[in-house]
Amino acid sequence: MMIVLVIALFAVMWFFMVSPKRxxxxxxxxxxxxxxxxxxxxxxxxxxxLPVPEGAPCFVxxxxxxxxxxSASKRFEVPVSRITEATMYTDTEMRQHIQSSLFQTMLGGAxxxxxGAVVGAMPHxxxxxxxxxxxLMVSFKAKDGSDSAIVVTCDDSLKDLxxxxxxxxxxxxxxxxxxx
Numbered sequence: 001m002m003i004v005l006v007i008a009l010f011a012v013m014w015f016f017m018v019s020p021k022r023x024x025x026x027x028x029x030x031x032x033x034x035x036x037x038x039x040x041x042x043x044x045x046x047x048x049x050l051p052v053p054e055g056a057p058c059f060v061x062x063x064x065x066x067x068x069x070x071s072a073s074k075r076f077e078v079p080v081s082r083i084t085e086a087t088m089y090t091d092t093e094m095r096q097h098i099q100s101s102l103f104q105t106m107l108g109g110a111x112x113x114x115x116g117a118v119v120g121a122m123p124h125x126x127x128x129x130x131x132x133x134x135x136l137m138v139s140f141k142a143k144d145g146s147d148s149a150i151v152v153t154c155d156d157s158l159k160d161l162x163x164x165x166x167x168x169x170x171x172x173x174x175x176x177x178x179x180x
Contacts (some may be wrong), residue, residue: 003132015021029083029160043155044057046151046152049138049150050071056071057071064080065080077149078140082142083165083166085138086138087136088134088135089135089152090131099123133154134158134159136154137150
């Protein structure tokens with residue numbers, strides 16, 4: 001009975017380990033044909049560039065031949081051939097962290113009595129830079145030939161999405177412009 005249980009356990013583990021690889025192999029031709037998105041993000045919000053209100057939820061799908069932005073029940077597509085750049089950048093903000101320590105309270109009390117303990121217990125502030133939002137800017141040539149851009153924002157990193165849109169995209173400090 002124990003052997004059957006162990007074999008069943010290994011079979012279940014093998015299924016879950018091999019299943020994602022099979023799914024990738026099955027999906028590869030559909031991704032290459034442009035039927036299924038190669039990458040997508042559902043948590044983004046529109047900032048600028050689309051005829052929808054700022055802050056509206058915006059679903060981004062990256063296909064092999066186009067990038068689709070779905071927002072406000074509308075679908076906006078940009079052919080990959082017209083995309084000039086896809087860059088991820090961050091918005092940082094300073095956040096205040098207040099600290100107080102028991103050690104400082106005890107040290108102040110031992111050195112200067114009650115008044116020293118009060119002074120030692122007073123909290124002090126530290127400021128740290130923290131990433132508040134991640135932004136993705138997709139620059140492209142509009143149908144009329146003018147330069148345009150769509151910017152979406154998210155609380156999670158959008159680097160994978162930017163790489164899927166523009167594989168040779170600019171890294172920080174990289175000034176290359178790659179024609180598609």
